Amino acid sequence: MPSALINVPPKAKRGDIIEIKTLMSHTMESGxxxxxxxxxVPRDIITSFTCRYNGTEIFRADFFPAIAAxxxxxFFTVAKESGKFEFEWIGDNGFASxxxxxxxxx
Amino acid sequence: MHRNPPTRRTFLGLAGSAAVAGVVPIVTLRPSxxxxxxxASAIRNVVGEAPVRAGKVKLEIPPLVENGNTVPMTVSVASxxxxxxxxKSIHVFNEKNPQPNMGNFYIGPWAGRAQIxxxxxxxxxxxxxxxxxxSDDTFWSASADIIVTLAACTEEVN
Numbered sequence: 343m344p345s346a347l348i349n350v351p352p353k354a355k356r357g358d359i360i361e362i363k364t365l366m367s368h369t370m371e372s373g374x375x376x377x378x379x380x381x382x383v384p385r386d387i388i389t390s391f392t393c394r395y396n397g398t399e400i401f402r403a404d405f406f407p408a409i410a411a412x413x414x415x416x417f418f419t420v421a422k423e424s425g426k427f428e429f430e431w432i433g434d435n436g437f438a439s440x441x442x443x444x445x446x447x448x
Numbered sequence: 449m450h451r452n453p454p455t456r457r458t459f460l461g462l463a464g465s466a467a468v469a470g471v472v473p474i475v476t477l478r479p480s481x482x483x484x485x486x487x488a489s490a491i492r493n494v495v496g497e498a499p500v501r502a503g504k505v506k507l508e509i510p511p512l513v514e515n516g517n518t519v520p521m522t523v524s525v526a527s528x529x530x531x532x533x534x535x536k537s538i539h540v541f542n543e544k545n546p547q548p549n550m551g552n553f554y555i556g557p558w559a560g561r562a563q564i565x566x567x568x569x570x571x572x573x574x575x576x577x578x579x580x581x582x583s584d585d586t587f588w589s590a591s592a593d594i595i596v597t598l599a600a601c602t603e604e605v606n
Contacts, residue, residue: 400556407546410519
């Protein structure tokens with residue numbers, strides 16, 4: 343069961359630069375590891391992450407196997423209005439997960 | 449409860465498994481390492497024919513890493529982040545992981561600060577390169593050399 347940790351300040355002053363931190367639980371199996379029997383373990387990673395702020399995309403990332411397990415991201419945005427941040431992770435084998443957080447901008 | 453003191457046999461057994469865990473990944477053959485040539489071609493795929501200049505970008509990774517499986521990395525770009533002058537994207541590459549690409553990060557003037565952090569895997573002691581694309585479509589870069597004592601990717605799955 344995928345689970346996300348989101349850190350968005352609950353409130354901010356208009357024009358403030360805020361930091362957004364996200365962490366998604368996922369093994370990020372690189373596809374380069376072998377079992378003790380020598381078989382290659384198939385790749386199973388998150389390939390894309392998107393953050394929308396009141397419907398507008400403000401941040402997107404493409405992940406490769408070189409991103410560590412339980413991918414963590416920190417990025418910034420200007421607090422322009424109250425509303426909602428929506429986060430979406432998409433990956434191999436149909437992986438898809440979403441999360442959201444609200445902010446009050448004064 | 450009283451625990452039995454470790455016998456010579458259990459001690460040797462532990463030492464043996466520690467040796468397996470510690471030594472084998474280092475001598476394991478890595479057949480598909482990214483090479484400096486692959487690094488260069490991965491960079492070309494992103495920047496095309498445009499020149500990549502050193503500067504403006506700051507790449508922060510610990511210079512000595514004990515465990516390559518999770519290495520904190522921060523990339524920041526000196527930019528005013530205004531509507532006319534901002535960072536479009538940040539791309540991170542490596543020299544010796546099985547694949548040269550690590551991540552692409554797309555931002556814009558609304559970010560306020562051109563900075564991203566994540567955690568990466570490093571399969572070997574190597575160079576990491578971060579490239580930023582600015583709003584005028586120029587490319588700027590920074591690189592860091594990292595020494596890795598325990599590599600990622602090469603360990604066996606239990």
